[in-house]
Amino acid sequence: MSNETHRNEWPLWEVFVRPKAGLDHKHCGSLHAPDATMAVQMAREVYTRRQEGCSVWVVPSSAITASDPGDKDMLFDPMEDKVYRHPTFYELPDEVNHM
Amino acid sequence: MYTQAMDTGPKEERKAIRSAEEAELERRFDARIDDAGFIEAKDWMPEHYRRTLVRQISQHAHSEIVGMLPEGNWVTRAPTLKRKCILLAKIQDEGGHGLYLYAAAETLGVSRDELLDALHSGKAKYSSIFNYPTLTWADIGVIGWLVDGAAIMNQVPLTRCSYAPYARAMVRICREESFHQRQGFDALNVMMREGTDAQRAMVQDAVNRWWWPSLMMFGPPDAESTHSAQSARWGIKRISNDDLRQKFVDATVQQAQVLGVTVPDPLLKWSEERGHFDYGPIDWAEFWRVVGGNGPCNRERLAARVKAWDDGAWVRDAALAHARKQAIKKEAA
Amino acid sequence: MTTSSIAVSNSLHVRYILRLADTCLIHAQRLGEWCGHGPVLEEDIALTNLSLDLLGQARALLTHAGALDGQGHDEDRLAFLRDERDYLNLTLVEQPMRRDSAHSPGGDFADAVVRNLLVAAWLRLHWQRLVESHDGELAAIAAKSLKEARYHVEHAAQWAVRLGDGTEESARRMRAALEKAWIYVPELFADDDADAHAAAAGLGPRRSALRDAWREQISAVLAEARLAMPADGPWVSTGSRGVHSEHMGFILAEMQFLQRSHPEGRW
Numbered sequence: 001m002s003n004e005t006h007r008n009e010w011p012l013w014e015v016f017v018r019p020k021a022g023l024d025h026k027h028c029g030s031l032h033a034p035d036a037t038m039a040v041q042m043a044r045e046v047y048t049r050r051q052e053g054c055s056v057w058v059v060p061s062s063a064i065t066a067s068d069p070g071d072k073d074m075l076f077d078p079m080e081d082k083v084y085r086h087p088t089f090y091e092l093p094d095e096v097n098h099m
Numbered sequence: 100m101y102t103q104a105m106d107t108g109p110k111e112e113r114k115a116i117r118s119a120e121e122a123e124l125e126r127r128f129d130a131r132i133d134d135a136g137f138i139e140a141k142d143w144m145p146e147h148y149r150r151t152l153v154r155q156i157s158q159h160a161h162s163e164i165v166g167m168l169p170e171g172n173w174v175t176r177a178p179t180l181k182r183k184c185i186l187l188a189k190i191q192d193e194g195g196h197g198l199y200l201y202a203a204a205e206t207l208g209v210s211r212d213e214l215l216d217a218l219h220s221g222k223a224k225y226s227s228i229f230n231y232p233t234l235t236w237a238d239i240g241v242i243g244w245l246v247d248g249a250a251i252m253n254q255v256p257l258t259r260c261s262y263a264p265y266a267r268a269m270v271r272i273c274r275e276e277s278f279h280q281r282q283g284f285d286a287l288n289v290m291m292r293e294g295t296d297a298q299r300a301m302v303q304d305a306v307n308r309w310w311w312p313s314l315m316m317f318g319p320p321d322a323e324s325t326h327s328a329q330s331a332r333w334g335i336k337r338i339s340n341d342d343l344r345q346k347f348v349d350a351t352v353q354q355a356q357v358l359g360v361t362v363p364d365p366l367l368k369w370s371e372e373r374g375h376f377d378y379g380p381i382d383w384a385e386f387w388r389v390v391g392g393n394g395p396c397n398r399e400r401l402a403a404r405v406k407a408w409d410d411g412a413w414v415r416d417a418a419l420a421h422a423r424k425q426a427i428k429k430e431a432a
Numbered sequence: 433m434t435t436s437s438i439a440v441s442n443s444l445h446v447r448y449i450l451r452l453a454d455t456c457l458i459h460a461q462r463l464g465e466w467c468g469h470g471p472v473l474e475e476d477i478a479l480t481n482l483s484l485d486l487l488g489q490a491r492a493l494l495t496h497a498g499a500l501d502g503q504g505h506d507e508d509r510l511a512f513l514r515d516e517r518d519y520l521n522l523t524l525v526e527q528p529m530r531r532d533s534a535h536s537p538g539g540d541f542a543d544a545v546v547r548n549l550l551v552a553a554w555l556r557l558h559w560q561r562l563v564e565s566h567d568g569e570l571a572a573i574a575a576k577s578l579k580e581a582r583y584h585v586e587h588a589a590q591w592a593v594r595l596g597d598g599t600e601e602s603a604r605r606m607r608a609a610l611e612k613a614w615i616y617v618p619e620l621f622a623d624d625d626a627d628a629h630a631a632a633a634g635l636g637p638r639r640s641a642l643r644d645a646w647r648e649q650i651s652a653v654l655a656e657a658r659l660a661m662p663a664d665g666p667w668v669s670t671g672s673r674g675v676h677s678e679h680m681g682f683i684l685a686e687m688q689f690l691q692r693s694h695p696e697g698r699w
Binding site: 164167168171174175176177178179180181182183184187188190191194195197198201236286289290293294295297298403406407410411412413414415416417418420421422424 | 461464465467468469470471472473474475476477480481483484487488490491494507508511512540541593594595597598599601602605686687689690691694696697698699
Binding site: 008010028029031 | 191199205268275415418421422
């Protein structure tokens with residue numbers, strides 16, 4: 001496969017759609033576009049045809065930094081024993097349990 | 100729209116495990132699969148797993164794109180404005196499905212352009228069903244009913260594929276797919292119930308031509324499927340070709356009864372002891388002939404895709420050139 | 433067995449609406465040719481959305497025209513059973529876009545972009561004024577269509593700029609596309625009886641009233657695209673009066689064929 005072909009490939013963008021006001025943007029896939037303006041337009045065409053969204057973010061895939069899955073144990077397991085962060089850890093008298 | 104559950108790639112050789120570390124990674128990988136876990140893009144995976152997925156996902160993507168052509172054939176001739184809109188929306192979905200699948204394949208370290216290159220050069224396969232011609236409007240309804248129906252059957256199990264980006268793409272696709280089958284059945288149902296004798300004959304003729312190719316969509320018989328065992332081990336293929344095909348026949352024969360069309364199989368018969376429909380032998384010679392490039396429309400389909408791509412080169416280049424010029428201007432400012 | 437053409441009344445009100453309806457319909461028909469053949473997958477999907485929007489507009493307008501006409505013609509009878517002479521679309525939208533037609537070679541994506549730009553701007557100017565139409569149904573259709581038209585203009589303009597100011601080749605193709613299309617531009621603003629009636633009855637704008645705004649908008653886009661606006665030629669095409677180019681016959685033969693060959697058909 002010649003490098004020539006791929007130097008001319010449109011860059012890859014990750015697409016995030018906010019399904020409705022008040023909710024977070026959710027990653028829904030990627031697409032190729034030549035620039036940011038076209039990426040937003042194309043994201044609308046590709047990912048919101050069924051009224052799946054009211055807002056779209058596009059990010060060049062190359063701009064995303066991901067945690068290394070190999071570090072999953074190191075980064076995320078320490079959360080496991082700090083259960084005092086969860087509301088259910090605390091037993092309260094019934095009268096105030098709705099808190 | 101569907102994936103042909105058939106892997107005709109060269110037989111892969113298992114490389115000797117290089118190190119203890121790699122053996123451990125593979126053990127953990129297998130354990131996660133056995134535990135019905137998911138593999139994500141940046142996770143370690145055996146090279147063979149990666150290659151198998153790239154081939155399967157891209158074949159699936161190519162099929163969606165090529166599949167736009169036999170139906171695209173009838174857009175300008177749709178008999179009502181409503182049917183024209185429905186057909187356009189359906190074909191557009193198929194383009195979208197191809198796009199989601201190329202995106203999923205790209206997470207495995209290959210670019211869309213490389214994959215398209217493989218399609219255009221004839222190296223990559225796509226489902227042979229799209230090498231058949233759409234000769235009448237009824238073909239459009241039958242494609243929705245039978246071809247999309249078969250696709251759905253192939254696709255639902257894939258929503259639980261071990262490779263998560265593929266599974267997620269399949270969830271999106273399945274959500275959109277049921278409209279495809281319903282609109283096809285609806286179009287046929289109207290023609291059969293309210294239409295003229297000529298329309299009913301058109302529907303029956305389309306069923307006669309598309310029935311057997313639809314059964315072939317599930318791929319060769321289990322006994323002849325070279326890669327199924329490994330794919331099953333890896334959580335890529337969860338139900339066998341023959342089992343899916345039987346499921347399809349059972350569901351579809353009943354739908355045919357509702358429509359009032361005859362399935363063109365004189366040996367089709369309910370088997371009380373098996374609890375399934377028995378059906379006649381499939382012409383596997385035809386299947387391999389079409390897969391091998393000698394179906395009615397293979398050359399035309401590929402030529403159309405190559406032409407669209409080649410004709411579009413100046414467009415893609417121009418958009419990139421413009422983007423680069425703008426970037427330079429921005430730097431300078 | 434075939435179906436004879438239906439006749440439509442000569443009401444100027446109906447003709448005014450049919451001109452819009454048929455322009456949307458035939459433009460959508462040409463855009464539909466791109467489905468599966470676009471220069472890139474993302475754009476294939478986008479072009480199909482344009483076609484779907486335009487078909488929606490055509491359907492609403494045809495349904496309304498049929499109701500006004502009062503002979504019981506629905507959107508499909510009007511779309512598929514009129515004689516060529518009774519279609520009132522702009523000649524511009526019949527011109528080849530992707531496929532060969534009559535003796536003419538097919539067009540390319542530049543033709544699609546130019547066509548979209550010129551037509552979308554024309555339609556948007558109509559919708560903007562038609563929201564105030566004394567014809568309540570037409571006003572409602574305009575309000576809905578305006579949202580779509582804004583996007584169509586934006587989409588076409590983005591492409592015009594990228595192709596006009598892209599590579600040497602894309603600029604050359606855009607110039608060629610503009611030259612070809614411009615032959616049919618004078619018709620966009622040439623008034624006839626229906627325009628006079630529309631202005632008098634508060635139905636909608638005369639075409640000629642839209643010319644300046646349209647030229648200003650197109651100028652701005654072409655300037656950003658580094659493209660020159662061609663000069664208007666002396667000839668005014670006549671599709672909107674029912675006398676079409678050689679391409680219309682082929683479009684209708686393909687579009688109408690199923691309805692014509694199955695007169696009692698149900699779809």
